Amino acid sequence: MLMAGLISVALEAEKKVSKTDRSKASMLPPTAGTGLATTVLAERARESVVTITTRAPDGSPGGVGTGFFISTNGLVATSLHVIGEGRLVSVRTADGALASVISIYAWDRHADLAVLKVDGTRRSFLPLALANDVKQGTEVIAMGHPFGLEQSVVEGVISAEREVDGVSMLQLAMAVEPGNSGGPVVDRAGQVVGIVNAKAALTRNLGFATSVKLLSHLLAQPNATTLERWMHFNSLDTNEWTEVFGAAWHWHSGQIEVENPGHSFGGRALLLRREMPHRVPYELEVEVRLEDESGAAGLVFDSDGVGKHYGFYPTGGRIRVTAFGGPEVGSWQILQTLTSEAYLPGEWNRLRVRVLADGFEGYVNDQRVFAARERVFGNGLAGLAKFRDTKANFRSFSLRPLDAAELAGASFTAQSHNLASPAREWLQTNTAADRSDLLRQAADFERLAAEYRRAADRSHQSKVIAALRQELDQPEEKIGLFRAALLLAQFDQPALAIAPYERQLQQLVSDARKQLADTDTAPQKLTKIRHFLFEESGFHGNRFDYYDLANCHLNSVLDEREGIPVTLCVLYLELCWQLGIKEVEGLPLPGHFMVRFRPAGEKGRVVDVFRQGAELSFDEADQLVAAEMEREPHSATVKAASKRDIILRIAGNLRQFSQKRSGMRESLPYLDLLVELSESEREGAANRIDRAGLLVETGDRIRARLDLQWIVDHRPEGVDIERVEAALRQLSEAE
Numbered sequence: 001m002l003m004a005g006l007i008s009v010a011l012e013a014e015k016k017v018s019k020t021d022r023s024k025a026s027m028l029p030p031t032a033g034t035g036l037a038t039t040v041l042a043e044r045a046r047e048s049v050v051t052i053t054t055r056a057p058d059g060s061p062g063g064v065g066t067g068f069f070i071s072t073n074g075l076v077a078t079s080l081h082v083i084g085e086g087r088l089v090s091v092r093t094a095d096g097a098l099a100s101v102i103s104i105y106a107w108d109r110h111a112d113l114a115v116l117k118v119d120g121t122r123r124s125f126l127p128l129a130l131a132n133d134v135k136q137g138t139e140v141i142a143m144g145h146p147f148g149l150e151q152s153v154v155e156g157v158i159s160a161e162r163e164v165d166g167v168s169m170l171q172l173a174m175a176v177e178p179g180n181s182g183g184p185v186v187d188r189a190g191q192v193v194g195i196v197n198a199k200a201a202l203t204r205n206l207g208f209a210t211s212v213k214l215l216s217h218l219l220a221q222p223n224a225t226t227l228e229r230w231m232h233f234n235s236l237d238t239n240e241w242t243e244v245f246g247a248a249w250h251w252h253s254g255q256i257e258v259e260n261p262g263h264s265f266g267g268r269a270l271l272l273r274r275e276m277p278h279r280v281p282y283e284l285e286v287e288v289r290l291e292d293e294s295g296a297a298g299l300v301f302d303s304d305g306v307g308k309h310y311g312f313y314p315t316g317g318r319i320r321v322t323a324f325g326g327p328e329v330g331s332w333q334i335l336q337t338l339t340s341e342a343y344l345p346g347e348w349n350r351l352r353v354r355v356l357a358d359g360f361e362g363y364v365n366d367q368r369v370f371a372a373r374e375r376v377f378g379n380g381l382a383g384l385a386k387f388r389d390t391k392a393n394f395r396s397f398s399l400r401p402l403d404a405a406e407l408a409g410a411s412f413t414a415q416s417h418n419l420a421s422p423a424r425e426w427l428q429t430n431t432a433a434d435r436s437d438l439l440r441q442a443a444d445f446e447r448l449a450a451e452y453r454r455a456a457d458r459s460h461q462s463k464v465i466a467a468l469r470q471e472l473d474q475p476e477e478k479i480g481l482f483r484a485a486l487l488l489a490q491f492d493q494p495a496l497a498i499a500p501y502e503r504q505l506q507q508l509v510s511d512a513r514k515q516l517a518d519t520d521t522a523p524q525k526l527t528k529i530r531h532f533l534f535e536e537s538g539f540h541g542n543r544f545d546y547y548d549l550a551n552c553h554l555n556s557v558l559d560e561r562e563g564i565p566v567t568l569c570v571l572y573l574e575l576c577w578q579l580g581i582k583e584v585e586g587l588p589l590p591g592h593f594m595v596r597f598r599p600a601g602e603k604g605r606v607v608d609v610f611r612q613g614a615e616l617s618f619d620e621a622d623q624l625v626a627a628e629m630e631r632e633p634h635s636a637t638v639k640a641a642s643k644r645d646i647i648l649r650i651a652g653n654l655r656q657f658s659q660k661r662s663g664m665r666e667s668l669p670y671l672d673l674l675v676e677l678s679e680s681e682r683e684g685a686a687n688r689i690d691r692a693g694l695l696v697e698t699g700d701r702i703r704a705r706l707d708l709q710w711i712v713d714h715r716p717e718g719v720d721i722e723r724v725e726a727a728l729r730q731l732s733e734a735e
Contacts, residue, residue: 035139035187035188035189036188036189036190038141038153038155041141041186041188041190042141042143042153044190045068045126045141045143045184045186045190046094046143047093047094047123047124048068048069048094048122048124048125048126048184049066049067049068049094049143049144049183049184050066050067050068050069050076050091050092050093050094050099051064051065051066051067051091051092051145052064052065052066052067052076052078052082052083052089052090052091052092052116052182053065053089053090053092054082054083054084054087054088054089054090055087055088055090056087056088056246056247056248056260062084062087062248062260063082063084064145065078065079065082065083065144065145065181065182065183066078066082066143066144066145066180066181066182066183066184066196067082067091067116067182067183068125068126068143068183068184068192069122069124069125069126070115070125070126070127070128070192070215070219071122071125072121072122072123072125073121073122074099074102074117074118074119074120074121074122075105075115075116075117075219076091076099076115076116076117076118077113077114077115077182077184077192077195077215078113078114078115078116078181078182078195079112079113079114079181079182079195079196079197079210080107080108080109080111080112080113080114081112081181082114082181082182083104083114083116084248085230085233085234085250086230086231086232086233086234086235086248086250087231087248088231089101089116089227091116091118099118099119099120100118100119101116101117101118101227102117102118102119102227103116103117103224103225103226103227103230104116104117104224104225104227104230104538105117105222105224106218106219106221106222106223106224107218107223107225107538108214108218108223108543108544108562109560110166110167110542110544110545110548111167111210111214111217111218111543111544112167112197112210113195113210113214113215113218115215115218115219115222117224126184126186126190126191126192127190127191127192128191128192128212128215128216129187129189129191129192129193129212131211131212131213131216133187133191133193134158134161134170134187134193134194134211134212134213135158136158136159136160136161137157137158138157138158138187138188138193139155139156139157139187139188140155140156140157140158140172140174140185140186140187140188140193140194141153141154141155141156141185141186142154142156142172142174142176142180142183142184142185142186142196142207142209143183143184143186144180144181144182144183144196145180145183152180154174154175154176154180155174156172156173156174156175156207157172157173157174158170158171158172158173158193158194159171159172159173159206161211164208166544166545167210167214167544168210168211168213168214169197169208169209169210169211170185170193170194170208170209170210170211171206171207171208172185172194172196172206172207172208172209173206174207175207176196176206176207176208180196180207181196181197182195182196183195183196184196185209192212192215193209193211193212194209194210194211194212195209195210195212195215196208196209197209197210214544217543217544218543221540221541221543221612223534223538223539223540223561223562223612224535224536224538225536225537225538225561226536229536229537229538230538233538233561234250234251234252234559235250235251236249236250236251236256236271237251237500237503239274240273240274240275241271241272241273241274241383242271242272242273242274242305242381242383243269243270243271244262244269244270244271244272244305244306245262245263245264245268245269245270246260246262246263246269247259247260247261247262247267247269247386248260249269249271251500252559253493253555253556253559254395254493254495254496254497254500254501254555255393255394255395255495256271256384256393256394256395256397257391257392257393257394258271258297258384258386258390258391258392258393258394259389259390259391260389261388261389262386262387264307264327265327265328265329266329266387266388267386267387267388267389267390268324268385268386268387269385269386269387270300270303270309270383270384270385271383271384271385272300272303272305272381272382272383272384273381273382273383273397273399274381275399276381277301277355277380277381277382277399279401280355280356280357281354281355281356281357281401281402282354282355282399282400282401282402283352283353283354283355283398283399283400283401283402284299284301284352284353284355284382284397284398284399284400285299285350285351285352285353285396285397285398286298286299286350286351286384286394286395286396286397286398287348287349287350287351287394287395287396287495288313288314288348288349288351288392288393288394289346289347289348289349289392289393290314290345290346290390290391290392291390291391291392291393292389292390292391293314293315293316293317293345293346294315294316294388295315295386295387295388295389295390295391295392296313296314296315296316296320296385296386296387296388296390297313297314297384297385297386297387297390297392297394298311298312298313298314298351298384298385299311299312299313299351299353299382299383299384299385300312300382300383300384300385301353301355301360301380301381301382301383302355302380302382303380303381303382303383304380304381305380305381306326306327307324307325307326307327307328307331308324308325308326308380309324309380309381309385310322310323310324310353310360311323311324311385312351312353312362312370313351313385313387314343314345314349314351314364315337315387317339317343317345318337318338318339318340318343319337319338319339319340319343319362319364319369319370320334320336320337320338321334321335321336321337321338321362321370321372322334322335323335335372336370338369338370340364340367340369342364342365342366342367342369343364343365344365348395349364349365350363350364350365350366351363351364352364352366354402358373359371359372359373360372382399383397384397395495395497396495396497457669460494461491461669461672461673464487464488464490464491465491465672465673465676465677467487468484468487468488468491468647468673468677469676469677471483471484471487472484472643472644472647472677476642476643479643479644481570481573481574481643481646481647482502482505482554482570482571482574483498483502484643484647485554485567485570485646485647485650486498486501486502486554486555488552488553488554488647488650488651488654488673489552489553489554489555489556491669491673492549492553492654493553493555496555501554501555501558504558505558505571505574505575508537508571508575509575509578509579511532512528512529512532512533512575512579513579515528515531515532516528516579521599522581522583522597522599522600523597523599523602525576525579525580525581526576526581526584526597526607529572529575529576529579529581529613530607530612530613530615533571533572533575533613534609534612534613535612537561538561539557539561539562539563539568539571540561540562540612541562541563541564541565541568541609541610541611541612542562542563542564543562546564547657547660547661548657549654549657549658549661551563551564551567551653551657552564552567552650552653552654552657553567554567554570554571557570557571558571564593564610564653565592565593565594565608565609565610566593566646566649566650566653567650568609568610569586569593569594569595569609569646570646570650572584572595572607572609572613573585573586573595583597583598583599583600584596584597584607585598585640585641586640586641586642586645586646587606587621587635587638587640587641588638588639588640588641588645588646588649589621589625589633589635589638590625590633591625592608592610592624592625593641593646593649594606594607594608594609594616594621594635595607595609596635596640597615603618604618604636605617605618606618606620606621606635608621608624618635618636621633621635622634622635644677644679647677648674648677648678651670651673651674651677652670652674654670654673655667655670655671655673655674658670664694664697664698665694665698667694668691668694668695668698671687671690671691671694672691674687675687675688675691675707680716681714681716681717682716682717682718682719684716685710685711685714685716685719686719688707688708688710688711689707689708689711689719689724691703691704691707692704692705692707692708692727695707696731701731704731705728705731705732708724708727708728708731709728711724712724712725712728
């Protein structure tokens, strides 16, 4: 997201400098001739700049970038994309020595920053400038290793400070090349003002750096992670998948992501499901999206686990069917390359292959595009493939048997739907139509398509609400809080698969259990869980974008290792409960959800999971919340949150965050959710009043009247019925 925004900002910056920018620049004092000379700066900085290289878990080479020491105790700052996730990291100092990486001291995906902890002490490091000292027009140098050319220096100035996708970035008037990423941007006083982040590839002498103030925030709230756990971040379950020929495969936000070329010819790399396909006939399916249509990525099947397999995938905007006979270049053949109107370049496309007794069929977005009656190999493994330097995303992979009913009527001569046929049929009927007529027809189809998409969204949301109600209507002890929170995330993400995240929770529980002893008391267990979750596994409160909706999605909390208080509490509570600590409960303090711990025979305490699991007395918790909300919360006596209360609190945050970012209209689905999940009539009435007001603003007076009429009919306690009746009359008179 961040990288995508840089190019557009860069191009706009090249077109013109705003009047505001020009006026600011005119007020700045000239910097030429002030401060240290470039040669002196480079000499002083050189000893602090390091080379960072990465390798995949299988030992295959990754990338090369830059970092720099920021303290005497071995902290090295760089960009997160330089070290990657789930990779082995090596640091080589300016004298050529390897510094052993002890841990990932701090990292943040949103800011694209990372801080490594390496062994030993250092004499040389680069001091960080104060954020308010960074001025437009400041002369700077950047150091790094462009194209592997180590310890290179480039001069320039800070053109502006801009926000790119919510991240504070410094626009640099200097040439920045691959390998510079993660390197320091140093002012004439020798202080770091930014960390080189990316290069605008379409322009010359224009780069970007992450502002030093974000690095300062990161250091103020570190989220340390052991290297062993770092290697497993967003990694695929090796019990389910096998990687062949390298590349970088990751699990993230319910999707499988892949980048970097594989080791086989053509950059081929495979990700094979360990599960053997069912006996023929069977079917495999996946949704795929290519970042670059010149690449190739899709399905493979009948694989021997090494070099033999069939392939069915998009490439260059077309669909290709291939047969690979082994690892050699000459062992493969293209069975067919075809054009299909069903394929949508740059979008998600559903690929499906049916493997039958006498051949196989290929489908794109449910349109059959290929059929073959030949079988080159026998039954084998199935999975995913990518070629060349493709970046691709996959989701919703499935492998299942086909029964007789599904095969009935299927044949190799079945007619495919043609997406262009409605236009041709309309033209045959309207022979005198001109371009404007066709465009009007296109507009009608687009409106119809938009209505279908809205209907699809409503249908999905209704099903999720029904599933949530079924979960939450159970007795409290039977409600799965973790599952309910994932269902809530699925409300926004139709393709979200819940089962992988439930397995991820069980893995966390298993890993944490290994650190507990049978003789541990509940307080001792709690201390070890805090260490495991916040000091080893890197979970933390969101530092830079609190109102991001992803903070309310439990799957994103697990993927990103960050969230807001209530979603972090869901994870913390589930971990404690499954490890036998029953004395913890949700504490719904205003504005700051926490956990209350009441062990037998003790006064009890509060756990602030947003602040790395800090333990507070009840008085300290009250003072913290009172300072933020100007209210007296009484944390020792406030009623504990039920599991339904916790889910409703997350749903309320979704509504507030959506409204804050996108406006009232976008928050309406979350009000629907709150209305449907409300347990008491009073609670439901409050949500209906809010929804009625929003519906009036958006022009849906009919639904607004229905909400007000419900309140009048049910007359819940604590609601001013006369005012509601007056509003209902006013709405009726306005019709």
